[in-house]
């Protein structure tokens with residue numbers, strides 16, 4: 001039974017609508033152990049015929065029957081399998097993969113078998129011994145002579161133990177000595193029971209075989225038998241062929257990635273810089289908002305929100321706006337802004353509220369004056385030191401008791417820039433003017449106090465703190481209003497603050513909402529929302545460079561596809577699937593993305609250390625704080641960018657016409 005039969009094969013090429021018939025009805029059959037040469041003039045259609053036999057070309061008329069199976073009825077998958085297991089190709093220009101070593105070139109075929117890694121290496125080494133190149137296995141193809149390259153190509157074609165070897169001008173680029181050696185190997189292959197079909201112009205090559213077929217003008221002009229086919233029966237291979245595994249494709253992608261490392265490093269740097277800037281901006285935003293949070297919570301205890309009476313006409317105005325109205329109303333001396341015991345009791349009844357303290361403020365009609373020795377400084381407010389203030393904000397001295405005041409660090413620095421603490425314990429005089437409770441009479445007050453301490457309260461530089469009862473007594477003694485417009489609630493736990501504030505805001509008095517609230521949480525929310533906007537705008541600006549990176553990877557992958565067109569053809573001829581080709585390019589660009597992310601992460605972490613060192617003296621705080629989320633973000637974005645960028649080029653690579661790819665230079 002013939003291994004291969006060709007029945008009435010016709011093939012035409014078309015230029016526009018014009019038909020150029022190349023093969024005009026060929027009928028041939030080949031036996032096992034046959035070494036057949038196809039001789040003919042240039043342009044006679046020999047390569048076209050080989051492409052049809054080798055399963056590279058399905059656009060023809062007639063039947064190609066291999067082992068009793070019609071090739072045309074086969075699916076794409078079955079044709080990949082056919083090229084992988086039944087045929088082996090040898091080309092005039094060797095078609096070795098340049099970035100792989102001699103051993104790896106042979107292994108390429110063996111990657112498509114079920115042999116394990118060690119068995120694959122053993123088999124590849126045996127094949128290289130067979131063609132006399134074992135010593136050269138670690139070299140790259142460009143370190144070999146032409147004859148040696150062709151012997152590697154033969155070893156590679158034999159690796160899968162195919163039944164048919166197709167050789168297109170295998171000695172065309174060799175001198176006479178190398179030609180002899182290659183012909184000897186091809187004869188040996190036929191002798192082992194395989195069918196060898198060689199396309200040649202050379203009578204010397206043709207004379208070596210068992211049969212000469214002459215082709216002219218698309219037809220067979222003679223079919224001459226020189227000797228009987230070899231009779232040895234090919235031993236059944238000890239392994240099965242299978243599609244290239246995912247890890248093998250990635251392994252190949254990795255080898256090319258390393259081979260091309262200079263170019264890849266530059267692209268990864270480009271992409272990495274974009275990712276790096278996004279990470280640093282996010283980290284800076286993070287650090288600055290943590291710094292701001294710390295500043296606020298150092299001064300105000302979140303468990304002690306401030307409450308004022310609500311004065312809006314409606315209940316719909318949001319709490320923050322209603323609070324502004326309440327403040328204006330209080331400062332203008334509106335009685336409706338003041339608390340009475342019944343209102344304070346309502347707040348005390350709210351769940352999680354442990355206590356309610358009245359907070360007093362003196363807002364002099366004009367800035368008050370603090371005098372000590374020859375030094376004087378203005379102040380806007382005297383406020384009671386309440387439990388809502390953080391004791392940690394006191395940088396020198398202690399909380400004010402009766403007859404004492406606590407002043408801001410800014411004021412203390414003005415007193416003594418070298419040693420702001422020196423003001424603690426000094427006697428100071430406060431002089432200011434307030435209005436009587438009926439707001440009709442101005443009252444001038446002048447009193448001496450001892451400075452109990454200094455507090456770092458950034459937002460309240462013109463504030464003086466006084467003990468609550470002391471402040472209340474002062475107001476009383478001077479006939480001023482002793483009802484307060486501000487009370488401080490103490491909440492049992494910070495996790496209950498939001499709920500308690502909501503409940504307080506919903507308390508009604510005479511059918512209307514009675515209170516507005518402000519906690520340090522509100523201040524933080526406002527600060528954070530502004531910082532978030534800045535952070536994301538900066539990160540987005542840096543992110544634009546990532547779009548540039550996508551284009552950079554697209555262009556490089558396209559260039560790589562163009563450069564490696566021949567390799568794509570070789571791999572497809574060896575039985576790689578479209579999927580394997582896609583993985584090869586996607587894999588390499590994925591490595592580029594991961595590499596870029598690694599560069600970005602390493603750069604950002606180093607940048608974080610350097611920037612924090614450089615900026616520490618500014619705020620006594622690490623202003624750049626890169627989170628593990630940002631690290632994961634960089635890896636994910638690196639991978640996504642690479643995948644998006646590789647879609648079009650790798651799909652182009654996988655869809656390439658095999659014959660055109662093989663013919664490319």
Ligand SMILES: Nc1ncnc2c1ncn2[C@@H]1O[C@H](COP(=O)(O)OP(=O)(O)OP(=O)(O)O)[C@@H](O)[C@H]1O
Pocket residue numbers: 013014022040041042043044045046047048049
């Ligand atoms: N893709 C193509 N489109 C159009 N014409 C083609 C194409 N490929 C080959 N041909 C034409 O088909 C004819 C046969 O080409 P083929 O390569 O099979 O010849 P050949 O016998 O192998 O020649 P050589 O010995 O020079 O390699 C030539 O005239 C060639 O110009």
